[in-house]
Amino acid sequence: xxxxxxxxxxxxxxxTFNDFDPRLQARRGEVAALAERYTACQxxxxxxxxxxxxxxxxxxxxxGAFILPPFSVQLGSFISLGKDSFINQGSIFMDCAPVVIGExxxxxxxxxxxxxxxxxxxxxxxxxxxxARPITVEDDVWIGGGAILMGGVTVGAGSVVGAGSVVxxxxxxxxxxxxxxxxxxxxxxxxxSLQQLL
Numbered sequence: 001x002x003x004x005x006x007x008x009x010x011x012x013x014x015x016t017f018n019d020f021d022p023r024l025q026a027r028r029g030e031v032a033a034l035a036e037r038y039t040a041c042q043x044x045x046x047x048x049x050x051x052x053x054x055x056x057x058x059x060x061x062x063x064g065a066f067i068l069p070p071f072s073v074q075l076g077s078f079i080s081l082g083k084d085s086f087i088n089q090g091s092i093f094m095d096c097a098p099v100v101i102g103e104x105x106x107x108x109x110x111x112x113x114x115x116x117x118x119x120x121x122x123x124x125x126x127x128x129x130x131x132a133r134p135i136t137v138e139d140d141v142w143i144g145g146g147a148i149l150m151g152g153v154t155v156g157a158g159s160v161v162g163a164g165s166v167v168x169x170x171x172x173x174x175x176x177x178x179x180x181x182x183x184x185x186x187x188x189x190x191x192x193s194l195q196q197l198l
Contacts, residue, residue, distance in 0.1 A: 002027075002077065003023060003024070003027055003075065003077055004023065007021075007023065008077065008078070011078075011096050011097055011132055012078070012097055012098055012132075012134070014097070014131055014132065014133055015131070016129055016130070016131050017096075017129075017130060017131070017132075018127070018128045018129065018130075019116075019118075019128040019129070019130040020128035021128075024075070027075050027076075027077070028074055028075065031057060031073050031074065031075060031076045034053055034056060034057045034076070035057070035069070035070070035071065035072070035073060037049075037053055038050055038053045038054070038057070038067075038069055039069040039070055041053065042068075042069050050066075054066075054067065054081075057073065057076045058076050058077075058079045058080070058081055059076070059077050059078055059079055059080050059098075060079075060080040060081065061081050062081060062082045062083035062084070062085070062103065063083050063084070064083055064084040064085075065081040065082065065083060065084065065085045065086075066085075066086050066087070067081070067087040067091065068086075068087065068088050068089045069089060070089060070090065071087070071089065071090065071091045071092070071093070072091070072092045072093065073093045073095060074093060074094050074095050074096060075095050075096065076093075076095065077095075078095040078096070078097060078098045078099055078115075079093055079095050079098075079099045079101075080098065080099070080100045080101065081101050082101055082102045082103035082104070082105065082139070083103040083104070084103055084104050085101055085102070085103060085104060085105040085106070085107070086105070086106055086107065087101075087107040087111070088107060088108050088109040088110075088111075088145070089109050089110075090109045090110035090111075091107065091109075091110070091111050091112070091113075092110075092111075092112040092113065093113045094112070094113065094114045094115055094116050095113065095115055096115050096116045096130070096132035097115040097116075097132035097133055097134045097135075097151060098115075098134040098135075098136075099113050099115060099134070099135045100134065100135070100136045100137070101137045102136075102137060102138045102139035102140070102141065102157070103139045103140070104139060104140050105137055105139070105140070105141050105142075105143075106141070106142045106143070107137075107142075107143045108142075108143060108144045108145030108146070108147070108163060109145045109146070110145055110146050111143050111144075111145065111146065111147050111148075111149070112147075112148045112149070113135050113149050114148060114149065114150055114151060115132040115133055115134065115135055115151040116130055116131070116132045116151065117130065117131050117132070117133070117151060118130055132151055133151030133152035134151065134152070135149050135150075135151060135152070135153055135154075136153075136154040136155070137149070137154075137155045138154065138155060138156055138157035138158075138159075138173065139157045139158070140157055140158045141155050141156075141157065141158065141159050141160070141161070142159075142160045142161070143155070143160075143161045144160070144161060144162050144163030144164070144165065145163045145164075146163050146164045147161050147162070147163060147164060147165045147166070147167065147182075148165070148166045148167065149167045150166070150167060150168050153167050153168065153169060153170055153171070154170045154171070155167065155170075155171045156170070156171055156172045156173030156174065156175070157173045157174070158173055158174045158188065159171050159172070159173055159174060159175050159176070159177060159188070160175075160176045160177070160188065161177050161178070161182060162176070162177065162178030162179070162182075164180070165177065165178050165179055165180060165182040166179075166180040166181055166182055167181075167182040168181045168182065169181070169182075171184065172184065174187055174188050175187050175188060176188060
């Protein structure tokens with residue numbers, strides 16, 4: 001089932017919503033089944049089937065984009081995966097707000113996208129109150145394995161995020177950034193070319 005447009009608009013706008021909403025639960029079940037079918041297609045070598053499922057599962061899937069299973073997606077509808085982008089196995093998308101991944105992005109294994117924030121007050125958490133903020137990864141970014149991206153961040157075009165980093169604030173374009181919390185180390189320059197090693 002597709003989520004109602006008004007509910008998706010409210011979630012994308014950062015408004016409080018109920019994580020226990022039956023419509024969300026139904027969509028999560030549907031998405032889990034699609035992810036299982038995707039994995040089955042990969043095991044059988046059915047590339048056309050994989051492409052068709054990604055287009056059904058995600059809000060947008062550009063040509064040449066690929067996710068290596070297994071992976072976990074909450075809703076799928078908020079995810080936009082750009083042309084020729086690759087996501088390695090074990091990725092987790094807590095996508096209750098838009099997760100926009102640009103073109104030619106390389107994402108390592110077990111990278112997590114956490115758009116959601118639970119309530120701080122225990123009684124509100126128990127009631128299922130939650131908010132979400134978008135995540136944007138611009139073109140030509142490389143995110144190392146095991147990194148975590150929190151809601152509200154943007155990783156600028158051409159940047160590299162080191163393995164295991166926790167991105168809690170924006171990363172500017174064209175830099176190497178690492179750590180927890182993730183901080184910019186330095187700009188990427190021509191001196192970083194692998195051609196220097198030949």
